[in-house]
Amino acid sequence: TTTTTTTTTTTRSCMPSGGACVRACARREVIRRVFGTPKTSSPASASIRRLATMTHATFGEFAATQTSSPSWLTDLTEDPDAAKNAPNRTSREVRSGHYVRVTPEALRAPRGIIGSTSCAQMIGFTLDMHDETFLRYFSGDASAVEGLEQWCTPYALSIMGSRMTSNCPFGNGNGYGDGRAISVGEFVNPVTKERFELQLKGGGRTPFCRGADGRAVLRSSIREFLASEAMHALGVDTTRALSLIESVKGTTARRPWYSSSSDADYAKRLPSMDDPRLATYSPEERAEIVESLKAQKRDPDIMIEEPCAITTRVAPSFTRIGHIDLFARRATAPRATAEQKKQLEQIVRHAAFREFPETIDEHGDDLPKVARAMLEKSGTKIAKMVAGWIRVGFCQGNFNADNCLVGGRTMDYGPFGFMDKYDPAFAKWTGSGDHFAFMAQPTAGITNFAVLAISCAPVLKGGEKEAKEIIAAMQSVFEDELNDAFRAKLGFASKESADVANDLFRDGEDGLERLMYEDNADWTVTWRRLAECLEVADASDDDALLRPLLNTSFYGKGLASDERRQKWANFIRRWRAALEASGTSLGDATTRMQAANPKYVLREHLLVDAYTKASAGDYSMVNELYVLTQNPYGGGTDTTELEAKYFVKAPEQSLTSGGVAFMS
Numbered sequence: 001t002t003t004t005t006t007t008t009t010t011t012r013s014c015m016p017s018g019g020a021c022v023r024a025c026a027r028r029e030v031i032r033r034v035f036g037t038p039k040t041s042s043p044a045s046a047s048i049r050r051l052a053t054m055t056h057a058t059f060g061e062f063a064a065t066q067t068s069s070p071s072w073l074t075d076l077t078e079d080p081d082a083a084k085n086a087p088n089r090t091s092r093e094v095r096s097g098h099y100v101r102v103t104p105e106a107l108r109a110p111r112g113i114i115g116s117t118s119c120a121q122m123i124g125f126t127l128d129m130h131d132e133t134f135l136r137y138f139s140g141d142a143s144a145v146e147g148l149e150q151w152c153t154p155y156a157l158s159i160m161g162s163r164m165t166s167n168c169p170f171g172n173g174n175g176y177g178d179g180r181a182i183s184v185g186e187f188v189n190p191v192t193k194e195r196f197e198l199q200l201k202g203g204g205r206t207p208f209c210r211g212a213d214g215r216a217v218l219r220s221s222i223r224e225f226l227a228s229e230a231m232h233a234l235g236v237d238t239t240r241a242l243s244l245i246e247s248v249k250g251t252t253a254r255r256p257w258y259s260s261s262s263d264a265d266y267a268k269r270l271p272s273m274d275d276p277r278l279a280t281y282s283p284e285e286r287a288e289i290v291e292s293l294k295a296q297k298r299d300p301d302i303m304i305e306e307p308c309a310i311t312t313r314v315a316p317s318f319t320r321i322g323h324i325d326l327f328a329r330r331a332t333a334p335r336a337t338a339e340q341k342k343q344l345e346q347i348v349r350h351a352a353f354r355e356f357p358e359t360i361d362e363h364g365d366d367l368p369k370v371a372r373a374m375l376e377k378s379g380t381k382i383a384k385m386v387a388g389w390i391r392v393g394f395c396q397g398n399f400n401a402d403n404c405l406v407g408g409r410t411m412d413y414g415p416f417g418f419m420d421k422y423d424p425a426f427a428k429w430t431g432s433g434d435h436f437a438f439m440a441q442p443t444a445g446i447t448n449f450a451v452l453a454i455s456c457a458p459v460l461k462g463g464e465k466e467a468k469e470i471i472a473a474m475q476s477v478f479e480d481e482l483n484d485a486f487r488a489k490l491g492f493a494s495k496e497s498a499d500v501a502n503d504l505f506r507d508g509e510d511g512l513e514r515l516m517y518e519d520n521a522d523w524t525v526t527w528r529r530l531a532e533c534l535e536v537a538d539a540s541d542d543d544a545l546l547r548p549l550l551n552t553s554f555y556g557k558g559l560a561s562d563e564r565r566q567k568w569a570n571f572i573r574r575w576r577a578a579l580e581a582s583g584t585s586l587g588d589a590t591t592r593m594q595a596a597n598p599k600y601v602l603r604e605h606l607l608v609d610a611y612t613k614a615s616a617g618d619y620s621m622v623n624e625l626y627v628l629t630q631n632p633y634g635g636g637t638d639t640t641e642l643e644a645k646y647f648v649k650a651p652e653q654s655l656t657s658g659g660v661a662f663m664s
Contacts, residue, residue: 218306221244226622231410252305325451376470382404394418419438421522599634
């Protein structure tokens with residue numbers, strides 16, 4: 001249910017108009033990697049300076065130098081009821097404060113599965129998955145390292161600009177927050193001075209668990225670890241994954257999932273082509289209806305018991321839009337207290353400090369100016385992130401404001417998916433609806449940003465009027481970043497070619513998007529094969545021009561008619577001519593496309609294979625996918641064997657199978 005609407009500001013939709021095929025906005029390049037801004041920190045102590053010379057510091061040695069308390073705990077307000085409710089592992093209302101101290105619940109019989117060496121180095125230590133201190137601490141045993149503090153946080157939920165409370169067990173929003181994520185440290189790299197927060201996902205119960213067990217299972221943890229590191233390699237800003245630790249024949253949890261007979265049982269209920277209910281439709285229409293029903297999303301049909309695991313995720317900050325949303329609701333409620341207004345000011349300033357410290361360097365204690373500067377930077381980062389998702393074919397699936405970080409980095413890899421067959425309405429989650437579908441993500445992003453801006457309105461000098469002006473100005477930023485993404489995907493060198501790229505992609509029945517949708521093109525393979533079409537010497541030879549595409553890029557019957565092949569050939573010729581007219585050589589465009597369009601992504605059927613084998617103790621596929629996705633654009637470790645195995649379309653069955661094509 002909707003209790004409050006955060007804003008009446010109108011946001012322009014980036015979803016398709018005129019049916020499933022979209023008249024999308026113009027696009028430009030966003031291949032450059034976006035990394036977090038270096039964070040400020042207090043002067044290094046002598047021990048930290050000594051550590052800077054220790055090139056092989058273990059986690060235990062590194063943690064021993066972290067003497068200051070986490071800024072979330074020093075700068076913000078603790079829940080005043082936390083002490084009397086210790087150990088805070090039962091769902092309850094948290095009416096005040098920005099955090100609750102809570103100790104993780106350790107996994108039984110933990111075993112390290114995989115870790116990210118580069119993530120550990122980014123934080124400031126050398127990864128050793130066999131180190132006892134590391135294994136204990138990041139499997140939830142807080143006693144492994146003395147002096148570190150752990151906490152969880154409350155935040156609010158807003159869906160497409162509407163403030164929600166029905167998901168809260170108390171009906172008022174006071175029970176929503178980190179239900180299974182527990183922060184276990186905020187560390188400053190002694191060399192780079194960058195600040196990083198570490199969270200255990202699946203670390204056990206908190207006051208915000210809403211009656212659940214606070215755990216994550218091995219299946220979802222493998223997906224989170226691999227996707228986090230893959231997204232980083234793709235050049236899209238994201239939270240990182242430090243480690244994945246499993247409970248071996250120890251801690252388990254029951255979860256709903258899809259049985260081995262789920263697809264077959266569902267197929268028995270589908271109509272056949274000669275079903276009397278379809279008698280009034282043409283054969284082509286009947287086939288389309290039956291195929292559509294095959295792909296219809298459905299919920300799991302059984303409960304299964306799965307081993308638990310913990311993924312440790314890492315970011316400069318996990319400050320969500322939902323954090324500021326919550327304290328804005330309280331500060332603007334009737335009879336709001338001075339303390340509630342103060343807590344809003346605290347969280348806004350802290351968000352600026354953690355994500356964009358330069359705003360405080362520039363504006364000092366002038367919170368209205370700090371807040372405005374933070375909003376402008378946050379909106380730009382969110383726009384870049386969402387455009388990056390479109391570029392690489394990623395759908396977050398549940399892009400609420402609480403799953404959107406103020407710093408504009410991808411987080412919460414739950415019902416995400418990398419798209420196989422192009423569909424603007426693609427999303428894995430059965431609850432995504434149209435509003436979180438693939439091509440709706442830019443609209444969802446600007447709407448989440450609107451929640452942030454309206455939540456900051458009480459501290460802006462111009463209040464809600466100023467907030468709405470900032471939202472309106474940010475519309476063009478989102479559009480420009482989307483333009484950048486598609487300009488890069490089509491290989492144009494000049495930013496002035498955005499309109500041309502826009503026309504090529506959106507141009508009605510002759511646009512690339514319409515062609516990809518109607519001919520069931522694979523999103524990843526098609527873009528890479530199009531780059532090869534630029535290398536064909538004789539553009540007048542249709543067969544030669546289409547040869548890179550024909551046997552590799554389409555699902556179903558592919559380009560089954562001369563008419564469809566002609567449409568594709570005509571498009572490629574128009575595109576080649578547009579590139580040359582823009583001053584971009586075909587060779588340069590090919591190189592640019594290979595840098596902007598990934599060759600390897602985490603297709604869901606590959607993830608299913610990985611976690612299925614892992615559940616039986618075989619982690620070879622987990623490791624293989626990790627190595628593969630560290631070079632998503634090819635080159636480096638790429639081989640003909642990897643290309644033959646992974647640079648291919650998904651199996652047809654995976655496009656309609658429960659737990660692969662969709663999930664809950």
